[in-house]
Amino acid sequence: MLNPSEIDALFDPDLPAPAHWEQQYPARQMPAGAEVTRFCPSPTGHAHIGGIHVAAIDSAIAHQSGGLYFVRIEDTDQAREVEGAVDRFDRAFRHFDVASDETDATGLYGPYTQSRRARIYQTYVRELMRQGRAYPCFATKDELEALRADQLAKKLPSGYYGQWAPWRDADDDAVRDQLAASVPYVVRFRSPGTDAGRIVFTDRIRGSIEMDDNRADTVILKTSDRPLRLPTYHLAHAVDDHLMGVTVVIRGDEWLSSVPVHHQLFDALGFPRIPYAHIAPLMKQEGKTRRKLSKRKDPEADVEFYAQAGYPTEAVLYYLRGLANGRLAEMPLDQALREPVRLEECGVTGALVDLAKLEDICANHVATLPGTTVLERVKEWAKAYDLPLAEVLQAEEGLALRAIAVERDGFDNPRKDLRMWSNFRTHYGFFFQQLFVPVADPADPRFGGLAPDVVQELSRRLLDRYQAIEDGDAWFNQIRAVSAELNFADSARTYKQNPDKYVGSIKEASQAIRVLLTGSTRSPALHLVAATLGEAEVRRRLDAVRTV
Known part of the structure; x- marks a missing residue:
């Protein structure tokens, strides 16, 4: 094992000790029972409606308990970052009323972007290395591929462990030689290794879960040959959720298998474990089978699809709440948006996204809105997506209100052809001279x-x-x-x-x-x-x- 001075030499000499960050981010003073939640998108593409689904649950759990909810951008995978993705996230969060309660301008626990928290993570990586709980690994991509191929050939679980972890217990002089030659390296967390057994933990959605403990030495700090040394999600979320006072981590169930290593990291860092709640993904029916809703295959997976079509925001949120807790789908919209979301009522299998059902919900909701509200919402939508329509509605407000009133005002069963704001031109556009082309051909x-x-x-x-x-x-x-x-x-x-x-x-x-x-x-x-x-x-x- 490298001595403390050799370990410290791998980091900025001005790097603070963990106590500095604990002081900078003191425990939040919250009412009893108040939850602090976070939603952490990765800016590697378009905002997914499944992300809004999770964010809405995060927001509800926090706010109904008198707590708070924040958004933290997890941009440590900078090679895959898509330009403009963060701005798209911001628009989507505002559109669906799940914008962060705290920002860099207003919050005391920022920065709320992980790439700006690099020094914090390095402090804790250095601390783990000092304790012998982390070490440098110089294995190249080709060497790692060869190790995985050997495991595959022997029908063994893949991972960096046992005889396939060559730098775990490497000779100290060999490590010093690599460092002296400036060979790029990553830092790996030292797991219990092959001695790891079974663990049991409680998920706030799924209840008691038992699984194999982690025995692989996971990368926690990325390669040293980049100017900005960033951590992997595994370390970053543990450090951030601790320092930022999160009380429950609500995230997609793709992370369920990572709970063992995350618990090991919390323990090694000396942090109390934070409860997890793993949300099942939104699904799509395809023939007789269901599959995950895909950003690559399904237009309705993209949040912009809903904004562009003009689905009423509150109707979409109501629908998503109903997917989270079935009892909410049985309530009127206004009531369901006020009622609490309960993690224990979230399903463990993915809910099916049914656009036909969503459109029916939208139609029923729009039919209850006053004409003035409908007009304002259509105008707001049109300013972003149909400027000629917006100009017509601005010039012809009186006519627009009379048109909206047709078969709505005073009718026990009002018309329900307006499901999305983009429907307005189709169903109401003929009322306006500027939008209507008279039918002049008698052979039409x-x-x-x-x-x-x-x-x-x-x-x-x-x-x-x-x-x-x-x-x-x-x-x-x-x-x-x-x-x-x-x-x-x-x-x-x-x-x-x-x-x-x-x-x-x-x-x-x-x-x-x-x-x-x-x-x-x-x-x-x-x-x-x-x-x-x-x-x-x-x-x-x-x-x-x-x-x-």
């Missing part, structure tokens, strides 16, 4: 095969007698009268009984008028559409097809 396929001259004559005759009548039946009688004059049957049934006798039924006639007024074969009640458009605009649209 939307007329369902009616003869062009019949379409034109239908439009002309309705124009000649058109009146802006409030009563729905009276308004529709205008179409009935014109249809009868042009030999349309008074019902689909009558037409079906003798199709050669008529040019169509009242259904086809009214559908043609619907297309002229809305550009679509589906719309709210025509008399309500006409009342919202106003007589002048109704006439302009009816006239478009007959002037060809």
Whole structure:
């Protein structure tokens, strides 16, 4: 083992002792029972909806207990870091209301980015080396590959242990020779090795778990040939969660198998163990099987998918809460967002993300919102994703509110075609002259095969007698009268009984008028559409097809 002075020479001579950091980050003064949680994304790609799922649980567990929640960027894997990823995370956290309670500007336990905490980690690595609990390893990538190949050939567990850990008990002079020659090295944690047995611990979601203890010597400090020596996640999270006062670590279950080495690190560092709660990943149905929701394969895995489509934020959060705790999915949205999330109720198998179900939730929620709220939310979304629509809504607020009110205000069963804010242009855009293209071609396929001259004559005759009548039946009688004059049957049934006798039924006639007024074969009640458009605009649209 290297002597203390040789170990200290591997580090900055001004590196503080552990007591310095303990003093700089004193124990938090929190109310009894208050939880401190953290969400720690790695900026190696797009924000994943599964990350928002975990962050929302983190935030809920902290806030409902009177505690606090913070975001810590785990950027120690700088080779894989994607430019702009941190900014995307910030936008996503704000969008889904899981922004950090503490930041570098406001918190006392920062920096909240791991690459800026390098000196802290080096202090503790040096301390582990002084205690003989860590050592330098000079094995090259090729040598490590050869060790793994030998283990594979012998059908043994892979890892750096036993006879496959050549630098664990290397001769001190051999270590000094490598250091003198400036051979790059990593620092490994000294595990119990092959003497490791079994351990039992309690996961706050999964209960009591028993598994093999760790026997591999895990890398805790990355290679010395880089200017900024950063730790691996294993050491960094143990140091940070201790110093930053975390009371429960809520993270993805891909880390469950690492609990043994993490407990060993907490013990070696002299830190009290922090409870873990491992969240199952979000899943996707693919045929008869389920698989993890993938950023590479599934658009809905990317948080930006939800923002761009304009899913109402509170509806998505409600849906995610329901995936975490099934009882919350049975409650009304407002209640579910107030009720506590319980770790012990989180499932141990991944919940299925069902976009159809989410859209139904969104539609039901939007139907309960006042028109003014809907308009403000659509405008907010459009400013980011559909600027021409935003400009129209700003100029035509009165018309927009009247359009939103159609088949909503005063209806026991309000329309639910608006599921996402991006639907607005499709379902409401025809109300606005700036967004609507009048249907001028009488042979347009939307007329369902009616003869062009019949379409034109239908439009002309309705124009000649058109009146802006409030009563729905009276308004529709205008179409009935014109249809009868042009030999349309008074019902689909009558037409079906003798199709050669008529040019169509009242259904086809009214559908043609619907297309002229809305550009679509589906719309709210025509008399309500006409009342919202106003007589002048109704006439302009009816006239478009007959002037060809």
